[in-house]
Amino acid sequence: MKKKLALTSVAFLTAITLAGCASSSQTVATSSAGNITKDELYDAMKSSTGKTVLQRLILIDxxxxxxxxxxxxxxxxxxxxSTIAQYGxxxxxxxxxxxxGFANKDEYQQVLYLNKLIEAAVKAKTSFTDAEVQAYYDTYQPKINVQHILVADEATAVDLINQINGGADFAExxxxxxxxxxTASKGGETGLxxxxxxxxxxEDAAYALNVGEVTQTPVKTQYGxxxxKMLEKPAKGTLEEERTNIEALMMKDKLADNAYLTSVISTIVQDAKVEIKDKDLSTAIDTFLPAKTTDSSAAASDSAATSGSATSESATSDSAK
Structure with missing residues (x-):
């Protein structure tokens, strides 16, 4: 019912690990058919995953x-x-x-580390005006707590509603x-x-209820x-009372906006003046750099500038007459 997944990563970053292979002719594998050197291994891995991994390493630094x-x-x-323990x-x-889609634990840990850096960097670069906080407050609703029963078919749901209306215990x-x-073992309670x-x-059906009220028609979702039943529905406090929570929610929205994340990271990357020496990997961070002007667009721009200059000169000449 909730929309979260246990393992996530920032959408514009792919997770692939490249071993730290320095350029060398050192042999890493032998067979009767021949040897494989670090140079060969590096070149093969560079061509398949090099840009992605280099981007990640640059961003981490x-x-x-x-x-x-x-x-x-x-x-x-x-x-x-902790996550390993949770999975047994x-x-x-x-x-x-x-x-x-992760290759191993080290790769997952590195991506997790990068995501934490992204979150911290974005928080440091983000602030909200009083007008933005006020606008969010105007539509803000405090968190609620409900009980619910989920069943596969509408007829069963209707029967349960009738039993509740007749005095049956919702939790049971x-x-x-x-x-x-x-939630079933907790009497259907979702938590805030x-x-x-x-x-x-x-969500819409839940927020429409008053405390103690039960939906009188089954609420259909993708789950059934x-x-x-509404358990807790706190009243909305004043702007001053709710401001800390509202700003936290606004920041949560920013961190879920990949376009915004990219814009913030782009500023940081460009300020760092990153220079990639390997021409084969030169486009690794292009996502965070200004779009490159093509020759044709540059020519069009030059033509427009020339035309504008000539028009300006003509206007100046006319004015002097």
């Missing part, structure tokens, strides 16, 4: 400097260790990584009938959630049919 002294690399390592060990964790019905395993945390149909 540049953003780490922009953020300043931090513990984000250690935080990423600790988070990976490295075997299960590695399976999830493979399904998510949730434990006995709900197919949402994450806010705008954008749940699928729209569920829900019966929802």
């Amino acid at each position: 540049v953003l780490n400097k922009a953020v300043g002294k931090n513990t984000l690399e250690a935080d990423a390592k600790a988070e990976v260790t 060990g490295e075997t299960s964790f590695n399976y999830i990584l493979a399904q998510s 019905l949730a434990k006995a009938n709900s197919t949402d395993t994450a 959630f806010g705008a954008g945390d749940m699928v729209k149909e569920f 049919y829900h019966i929802i």
Whole structure:
């Protein structure tokens, strides 16, 4: 029902690991058919994943400097260790990584570290005006807490609503009938959630309820049919009381906007004056650089400038007459 995934990465960054291979003729593998050198390995890996990995390494260096002294690399390592434990060990964790497109634990940890750097850098570069905070406050709704029962068909949902209206205990019905395993054992209680945390149909129906009220028609979502009961619906505080929470939510929206992330990172990368020496990898950070002008567009620009100059000169000449 929630819209989050356990393993995520910034959308415009792909996760591929390239071993740190210095240019060398040192042999890394031998066989009766011949030897493979580090040079050969490096060239092969460079052509397939080099630009992506170089981009990541550059961004880590540049953003780490922009953020300043931090513990984000250690935080990423600790988070990976915790996640492995949550999945029951490295075997299960590695399976999830493979399904998510990561090559190994080190690669996932490096991408996680980069994402933390991106978040820290964007937060440092982002502020909100009073007008922006006011506009957000005007439509803001505090987090709510509900119980719900999820079933596969509408007829069952209608029957459960009738039982609730007849005095049946909502929590007991949730434990006995709900197919949402994450909440059924808790009597259907979701815990606090806010705008954008749940699928729209569920969220709209929930926010429309008053405390103690139950939806009288089943709420259909992609997961099935829900019966929802409002448990907690705090009143909205004043702007001053809500400001800290509102700014946190506004920052969350910024961090979910890849176009905004790219614009902030582009500024940081361009200020760092990155120069890529290897011509084969020269476009690795083009995503964060101004668009290159093509010869044809440059010629058109020159032509327009010449035309504008001639027009200006003509106007000056006419004015002098």
